[in-house]
Amino acid sequence: MxxxxxxxxxxxxxxxxxxxxxxxxxxxxxxxxxxxxxxxxxxxxxxxxxxxxxxxxxxxxxxxxxxxxxxxxxxxxxxxxxxxxxxxxxxxxxxxxxxGPTLEEVAESLSLEQVVRFGAQLLDALGYAHDAGVVH
CATH class of the missing domain: 3.30.200.20 (Phosphorylase Kinase; domain 1)
Structure with missing residues (x-):
């Protein structure tokens, strides 16, 4: 220990x-x-x-x-x-x-439309965090 x-x-x-x-x-x-x-x-x-x-x-x-x-x-x-x-x-x-499932677990089964929608949500969240002063 x-x-x-x-x-x-x-x-x-x-x-x-x-x-x-x-x-x-x-x-x-x-x-x-x-x-x-x-x-x-x-x-x-x-x-x-x-x-x-x-x-x-x-x-x-x-x-x-x-x-x-x-x-x-x-x-x-x-x-x-x-x-x-x-x-x-x-x-x-x-x-x-x-x-829920991880992105890795569902990535291959996503349609192009789902990938675009998910990507837009991700970019919106990243932009919001960046505007709040968060850098990862």
Whole structure:
């Protein structure tokens, strides 16, 4: 467990506040994203937790992401619902979770019209985020 924590691969907490942490959905350089269920409402979310090995710079970027995400209100961008710190000081972010197939899973079955419509929605969301000062 100590080696896993040093490498940033320690198991996630079972709970974060009122959120029960589920299976891992993804992993990146700054942290990992897990399915989460609110224990009182049953609402499904996605919780991003910084790696145990994250330092001050990574933690700064988590806080910046939270500040930027609170300004974004767009139908094609998931909403940030909660931000905080675990007992060990690692930051976490709870986002709205969109359940469904990934783009990769459906890409080959999309018609040209669907691709164009999806692309237009994506570009609209990117333009909105860019206008709000978000650069990814």
């Amino acid at each position: 100590v080696e896993e924590a040093r490498q940033g691969t320690a198991a996630p907490p079972e709970r974060v506040g009122a959120w029960k942490v589920g299976r891992q959905l993804g992993r990146g350089g700054a942290g990992a994203v897990f399915a989460a269920t609110h224990e009182k409402t049953g609402v499904e979310g996605a919780i991003k937790i910084a790696h145990p090995s994250s330092g001050a710079v990574q933690r700064h970027w988590f806080l910046r992401e939270a500040a930027l995400a609170t300004r974004l209100r767009h139908p094609a961008i998931v909403s940030l619902w909660e931000a905080g710190q675990l007992d060990d000081g690692r930051p976490f972010l709870v986002y709205e979770r969109v359940v």
